[in-house]
Every structure is written in structure tokens, then in C-alpha cells.
Amino acid sequence: MLRLVTSSAAPDSTIRLERISLRRGGRDVLDGLDLSIPRHGITAIMGPNGAGKSLALRVMANLVRPDTGAVIHGLTDPQDIALVFQKPVLLRRTVRANLRHALAIYGVPRRERRERLGELLDFGRLAAIADSPARALSGGEQQRVAMVRALAARPRLLLLDEPTASLDPQATAAIEALIRGAAHSGATVVLVTHDRGQATRLADHIRFLHKGMLAEAAPADQFFLAPKSPEAQAYFDGKLLL
Amino acid sequence: MNGFGDAFAAAFALIVGFDADLVEIVGLSLRVTLSATLFACLLGFPLGAVLAVGRFRGRGALTVFVNALMGLPPVVVGLIVYMMLSRTGPFGTLGLLYTPTAMIIAQTILVTPIVAALARQTVADLDAEYYETLHSMGARAGARMRTLLWDGRFALMTAALAGMGRALAEVGAVMIVGGNIDHVTRVMTTAIALETSRGELALALGLGIVLMALSLALNALVMGARLSGARLAHA
Ligand SMILES: Nc1ncnc2c1ncn2[C@@H]1O[C@H](COP(=O)(O)OP(=O)(O)O)[C@@H](O)[C@H]1O
Ligand SMILES: [Mg+2]
Numbered sequence: 001m002l003r004l005v006t007s008s009a010a011p012d013s014t015i016r017l018e019r020i021s022l023r024r025g026g027r028d029v030l031d032g033l034d035l036s037i038p039r040h041g042i043t044a045i046m047g048p049n050g051a052g053k054s055l056a057l058r059v060m061a062n063l064v065r066p067d068t069g070a071v072i073h074g075l076t077d078p079q080d081i082a083l084v085f086q087k088p089v090l091l092r093r094t095v096r097a098n099l100r101h102a103l104a105i106y107g108v109p110r111r112e113r114r115e116r117l118g119e120l121l122d123f124g125r126l127a128a129i130a131d132s133p134a135r136a137l138s139g140g141e142q143q144r145v146a147m148v149r150a151l152a153a154r155p156r157l158l159l160l161d162e163p164t165a166s167l168d169p170q171a172t173a174a175i176e177a178l179i180r181g182a183a184h185s186g187a188t189v190v191l192v193t194h195d196r197g198q199a200t201r202l203a204d205h206i207r208f209l210h211k212g213m214l215a216e217a218a219p220a221d222q223f224f225l226a227p228k229s230p231e232a233q234a235y236f237d238g239k240l241l242l
Numbered sequence: 243m244n245g246f247g248d249a250f251a252a253a254f255a256l257i258v259g260f261d262a263d264l265v266e267i268v269g270l271s272l273r274v275t276l277s278a279t280l281f282a283c284l285l286g287f288p289l290g291a292v293l294a295v296g297r298f299r300g301r302g303a304l305t306v307f308v309n310a311l312m313g314l315p316p317v318v319v320g321l322i323v324y325m326m327l328s329r330t331g332p333f334g335t336l337g338l339l340y341t342p343t344a345m346i347i348a349q350t351i352l353v354t355p356i357v358a359a360l361a362r363q364t365v366a367d368l369d370a371e372y373y374e375t376l377h378s379m380g381a382r383a384g385a386r387m388r389t390l391l392w393d394g395r396f397a398l399m400t401a402a403l404a405g406m407g408r409a410l411a412e413v414g415a416v417m418i419v420g421g422n423i424d425h426v427t428r429v430m431t432t433a434i435a436l437e438t439s440r441g442e443l444a445l446a447l448g449l450g451i452v453l454m455a456l457s458l459a460l461n462a463l464v465m466g467a468r469l470s471g472a473r474l475a476h477a
Contacts, residue, residue: 061378
């Protein structure tokens with residue numbers, strides 16, 4: 001049985017997954033997943049390919065309905081949650097028009113849009129490319145637009161699925177700056193990443209997933225000093241296979 | 243008029259001399275066809291979008307129905323519209339039979355399924371790509387459809403031009419509901435049919451050349467729309 005609960009009863013966590021199961025292709029790709037995301041700071045979700053990280057994010061974003069379990073959070077407005085994909089899907093318009101579209105979708109009143117748009121272009125350092133067709137931009141620029149578009153909703157929970165996986169170091173640094181900015185402004189950030197360096201730089205908390213289950217939850221400094229779970233140890237030794 | 247060459251010479255003389263009859267006929271053709279295409283787009287684009295992203299009972303059946311209507315023979319559409327508008331028909335009192343309005347109605351019925359079916363495909367393809375993004379943004383159905391229609395604008399322009407090409411070349415429906423009345427409802431295709439049967443090849447040929455040129459121009463526009471869409475990375 002699936003329970004979707006909206007409550008602010010857990011002030012220390014923004015969102016909590018309880019015993020989430022999800023069948024895909026005849027097997028449980030999420031298999032009784034328990035996952036709680038602390039209210040403050042950046043949580044990195046790590047784990048091998050196929051562990052269920054992307055699906056867990058989609059469950060949190062309400063894009064995928066799990067078969068059983070409970071999703072517990074106090075976020076009442078759909079715009080409280082924003083999701084950025086590894087491969088951004090931008091509209092067939094200019095950067096400016098993409099952001100204007102997002103502001104309209106998010107219900108920002110017409111008279112405020114121009115000012116908000118200016119802020120967003122500044123924040124993402126997008127002013128110079130504001131009038132370029134979004135899909136003609138480089139991968140790094142596109143991802144910056146996607147990040148800024150997500151932040152235009154002023155979400156309380158920002159979910160990022162390997163946002164820098166195919167970017168060069170410079171573009172990665174730009175995205176990481178935006179992630180820090182979002183966390184700084186008070187959003188809860190969940191970052192799926194394979195990049196240990198990135199997790200070390202950004203994350204306050206680590207959740208390690210394996211085979212659709214939580215293998216380890218720990219503060220980041222403690223986790224990288226010495227992961228406790230055999231799965232995480234094997235993963236960082238390059239030995240973990242799914 | 244004797245001989246092929248003479249007919250061509252006379253036809254070109256009509257065209258370059260902006261012959262009054264020829265200009266009038268071409269003008270009415272464009273007016274009817276452009277109006278019908280406009281109405282077909284106003285109906286067909288939203289219908290296609292609803293068929294593509296709507297979730298309601300009977301959507302599959304309606305899609306099959308619209309696709310089937312694409313192959314409607316123009317004479318059958320002409321016949322049905324004729325029966326609706328004839329004096330004894332349900333809309334007989336409007337007195338629309340044998341007017342350009344009747345021709346616009348018939349061609350709108352012909353073109354709408356084409357535009358709707360092509361729009362449905364365009365919007366459905368885009369929806370597959372945009373689905374998660376728009377849902378994660380919390381966009382409602384109406385906003386999603388508008389977004390998809392706008393982002394499919396180059397493909398939709400192609401659909402509109404394809405529909406217009408069909409309307410421009412069509413003869414059966416406008417003949418039946420328009421009646422090919424001189425100075426009233428005579429358009430390029432019906433005039434060509436009549437003038438040819440009367441052996442007046444010069445005007446028929448002149449109109450034929452204009453019709454061909456317009457068809458080529460439409461096709462060039464279709465290609466242009468595709469290419470500029472791709473070049474601007476908007477397509
Ligand atoms: N629609 C689907 N059909 C079958 N298997 C799926 C489907 N979606 C996801 N999976 C499987 O679920 C597992 C978890 O996927 P995912 O959450 O994308 O993993 P990752 O941790 O790499 O992000 C993978 O093994 C994937 O192959
Ligand atoms: Mg993934």
C-alpha cells in the first residue's frame with residue numbers, strides 16, 4: 001500500500017521516503033528504500049549505476065508513483081520541489097524566453113517577471129547569452145540555464161540528477177557555484193553524483209544506495225574518512241558490481 | 243487558338259499583362275484557400291494538441307477518426323456541405339450556397355483533419371521529450387499544450403502549408419458548393435476545368451502556370467521553414 005503524506009511533523013528532514021518499493025521490468029528496482037533528507041545543507045546520493053538513484057529522485061519529485069511505501073514531506077505547493085536532469089531539456093526558444101516561460105508557469109505575476117528575469121540572468125551569468133537559442137548553447141551553458149530555470153521557482157527542495165556528469169571542469173565549477181548559492185539561500189539540496197571530489201566539495205550528508213536500498217547514511221566528513229558499509233567500501237575500491 | 247505554342251504565348255500574355263479575369267480568379271482562389279487554412283489551423287492545432295496530450299475516454303477512437311478524415315474525397319465533402327447548405331438543408335436559410343463562404347466552409351472541412359493529424363504527431367513527439375521537464379515544473383494541461391504548440395511552430399507551419407497546398411489544388415468541393423459562377427465563385431481549378439472543356443486553352447494554361455508556381459512556392463516555403471528552424475536550433 002502507498003501512503004503519500006503531507007506533514008510538517010518532521011522539522012529536521014525536508015522529505016522522507018519510507019519503505020519505498022517500485023517494480024520495473026519484473027524486478028524491484030527500489031526495494032524497501034528508506035531515505036531521509038536533512039532540512040539543512042546539501043545531501044549527496046551516491047551509489048553504482050542502476051542502484052535506483054534517479055528513480056528515488058523522481059519519486060521525491062512526484063514524477064513516479066511508487067508501488068508501496070510512504071513519501072512524507074511538508075511541501076504543499078508543487079513548485080516547492082524542482083528537479084534538474086543530467087541532460088537538460090530546454091525549450092526551442094532563446095534563453096530569455098525559456099526563463100520567461102518558467103516564470104509564467106510558476107505563476108509569477110506579469111509585472112514582476114521582468115525584474116525576476118534580470119535577477120535570474122545575473123545569478124546564472126547568462127546575460128551575454130540571453131538572446132541565443134537555448135539549444136544551440138554548449139552543454140555547460142545549457143545546464144546553467146536549466147539550473148537557473150529550476151531556481152526561478154524558488155524551490156524549497158532542489159533535486160539534481162548528476163548535473164555535471166558530462167561537463168568539463170570549468171562548466172562543473174560554474175554549476176557547483178550555483179548549487180552552493182541555492183543551498184545558501186536556504187533550499188534543501190539533493191545531489192546525485194558519481195564524483196567523489198564533487199561530493200567532498202559540496203555535500204554535508206551522504207546517502208549511499210545499492211540495489212534499491214539504503215546501504216549507508218552518514219555525515220560527509222565521516223563517510224569519506226571511512227565508509228562503514230561494505231557496499232560503499234567496495235564501491236570506492238572499484239570493486240562493487242550491481 | 244491553334245497549336246500548343248500559340249496557347250503558351252497567349253497564356254504568358256495574360257499573366258504578364260495582369261489580365262483582369264485571371265487576376266480576379268487568382269485573387270478569389272487565394273482568399274478562399276487562405277481563409278480555409280486559417281480556420282483549419284485555429285481548429286486543427288488545438289484539436290491536435292488535445293489528442294496528443296489529453297487523457298480522456300475515446301481519445302484513441304477520435305484519433306483514428308481524424309486520421310481517417312484526412313483521406314476524405316473532396317467531392318464527398320462538397321456533397322455533404324451542399325446538402326447542409328441547400329435550400330432544404332438544415333442551414334438552407336442562411337443562403338450560403340454558391341458563395342465564397344460555402345467554398346471556405348468546404349475547404350475548412352477538408353483541411354482541418356490534415357492540420358489536426360500533423361499537429362497531433364508534432365505535439366506528441368515533443369511531449370515525449372518535454373514530459374518530465376514540464377511536469378516537474380508543475381505545468382498544467384493548458385500550459386503544456388501551449389508550450390508544445392509554440393515549440394512545434396516550425397513543424398506546424400509545415401502542416402499549415404501542406405493543408406493549404408491541398409486546398410489550393412482541390413477542385414471537386416469548390417465546384418459543387420461554389421458552382422463556378424463567373425465573377426462570383428470561379429477559382430483557378432474550376433476555371434481551368436471549364437476553360438479546357440470549352441477549348442479556351444490560353445486562360446486555362448495561364449491559370450495552370452500560376453497554380454503550379456504557387457504550389458512550387460508553397461513547397462519552397464515548407465523547406466525554408468524546416469531549414470530556418472533547424473538553423474536557429476529552434477527545431
Ligand atoms: N522503465 C524501466 N523498465 C525497466 N527497468 C527500469 C526502468 N526504469 C529504470 N529501470 C531500472 O531500474 C534500475 C534503477 O534505475 P535508476 O534509478 O535510473 O538507476 P541510477 O542509480 O543509475 O540512477 C536500473 O537497473 C534500471 O535499469
Ligand atoms: Mg541515474
